[in-house]
Amino acid sequence: MLPVRLDRADPQPLGTQLADQMRALVLSGALAGGDRLPASRRLAADLGVSRSVVEQAFDQLLAEGWLEARQGAGTWVADGVAHRARASARRGVPAPERPLVMLDAGTPWIDPRHEGTWRRAWREVSTATPPRGYDDPRGLPALRALVAERLGRTRGLAVDADQVRITGGIGAGLRHVLAILPRAPIALEDPGYRAAVAAVHESGRTVRDLPALEPVDDLAGCAAAYVTPAHQHPLGRVMPAANRLTLLATARRDEALVVEDDYDSEFRYDVAPVPALASLDRDRVAYLGTASKSILPSLRLGWAVVPDDRVRAFDAHRRLTHDAPPWPVQRAMVTLLRDGYVDAVVRSARRVYAERAPRVVAALSPYAELAGPVAGMYSTWLLPHARAVRVRAAAEDAGFRVNLLRDYCRTARLSGLVVGFGGPTDAELDRALDVLVGALDRL
Incomplete structure (x- = not known):
């Protein structure tokens, strides 16, 4: 049994207490690299807690790199980690600090009850045959078809697979759109998405600030306007219908593209999700979506639907840069969509x-x-x-x-x-x- 003591009167959760004490055992050398830990069920019984408490502690320490899981062989202290921790202490180097719990706008909650489908998706990847060279820069045909179906069903955006492009997330999609636009300022909401501002600056363009909650009635001289109409980031408001129509009319008059970032539109719980702005004008709006808020930010997967007259330039830039999501990620996403995980x-x-x-x-x-x-x-x-x-x-x-x-x-x-x-x-x-x-x- 591990020499740990959990205090139910302590305001810290039991899983956090267990992770802290196990981390301290590794740092002190009481647990050495290569030591095998008790099974979670047995350790939970020894400590008189639920198995989920032990699994929470193990998951935290696995994520931090203190432990490692070996297929079919249980959980072990990571090789060399105790030695490195003691060496750092001798040199006066502080041990790694406990990571902060993120209360940010982009970390989603993932229901652990669906882990079986997640694992099945990656098992399918391991048995599928990858392409011999670079894959189609537009994305896997099966994935594009599934995304098109989902956009029509959940976002009111009637498109077919040939109109969908798979990207490395919102940021990658925006960079590709910027690459095919004239060298003119880009209008962005203020306050707004910081990564979009950085992408515009990195493209060598200037940013024109759009007051986030006001109608957009002037885009003269701008190549595009970047907006989050379904859930303005970070103020949280929905762009009113009148403001949507004003924005589209202004973009047509001033010959500017509207770039719609539809980053978390499905997570409304007061009313039904607001339809995509692109559903009102496919010729004027480039639509960008992401799996980061529904599945996992580190998946780095998204999709784009650009106006038909810009598709050829968009595809040419992607072929030139080979900037497409990895094939294994796309292939896993096929299963996640097909089997209802998403x-x-x-x-x-x-x-x-x-x-x-x-x-x-x-x-x-x-x-x-x-x-x-x-x-x-x-x-x-x-x-x-x-x-x-x-x-x-x-x-x-x-x-x-x-x-x-x-x-x-x-x-x-x-x-x-x-x-x-x-x-x-x-x-x-x-x-x-x-x-x-x-x-x-x-x-």
């Missing part, structure tokens, strides 16, 4: 977010003002910048990362906090809210 995790996540959102609102609304309706996996709160900075510092001291609204702004004079609730466990979210409320209450 639909299942979206439904599960929507229920979880619908339950968590009121808890966040109830905790924070006495201290700050909501910037917009709460949808998806985060909420944005308006409060003075100095106060927001101090609350964020208190959160980091307690082990949580919260983003500042000011970091999304360029000319907009808004401040506050962007509080995500997709990534943490329920226990971590409760602790985080206690920390945030405690800091706000002191201020």
Whole structure:
């Protein structure tokens, strides 16, 4: 039995306590590299806790690299990790710090009950025959067909497989779109998606700020306008129908492309998902979607639907750069879509977010003002910048990362906090809210 002691009176979750103590055993040398750990079921029985507590601790330490899983042989202390930790201590180098729990706007909640389908997808990859050379830069035909079906069913976007392009996520899709546009400024929402701003700057163009919640009635001199109409990032509001029509009319008049970032549109739980802007004008809108918010950010997979008159240039640039998602990832995504994994995790996540959102609102609304309706996996709160900075510092001291609204702004004079609730466990979210409320209450 491992020499650990779990304290049920401690406010820290039992899984966190177990992970902390096991990490300390490795650092002290009590557990050495190559030591095999007890099976999770046996360790749970020894400690008098549920098996999920042990699995949570093992998963955390596996992710941090302290442990390694060997197929069919259990869980082991990673080779050499204890030796390196002791050597670092002798040199006075601090051991790796415990990672912060992310309360950001982009980390989704994934229902562990669907892990079987996830594993089956990768087993299919291992037995499938990969292409001999570079794959079709447009993406796997089977995947494009499944994405087209899903866009029609969930986003009201009637397209066929020949019109869908598989990308490495929103960022990659935006870079390809920028590559086929004239060398002119790009209009972006302010506050808005920071990675999009960086992509525009890296393309050698200037950014024109669009006040995020105002109608767009002037795009003169701009090559494109980048918007998040279904769920404005990070203020959370839906672009009204009148503003959508105004934007499209302005883009037609000023001969600008509209780039629609549809990053988490499926996660509304107050009303049905808002149809894609591209469904109103396929000739003027380049649509970008992603699997990051529904499946896994590190999958780095997305899709694009560009106007027909720009497809040839888009494909030519992709062939030139060989910038396409890896074949194994695309092949796994075929199974995940075909076997209903994506639909299942979206439904599960929507229920979880619908339950968590009121808890966040109830905790924070006495201290700050909501910037917009709460949808998806985060909420944005308006409060003075100095106060927001101090609350964020208190959160980091307690082990949580919260983003500042000011970091999304360029000319907009808004401040506050962007509080995500997709990534943490329920226990971590409760602790985080206690920390945030405690800091706000002191201020």
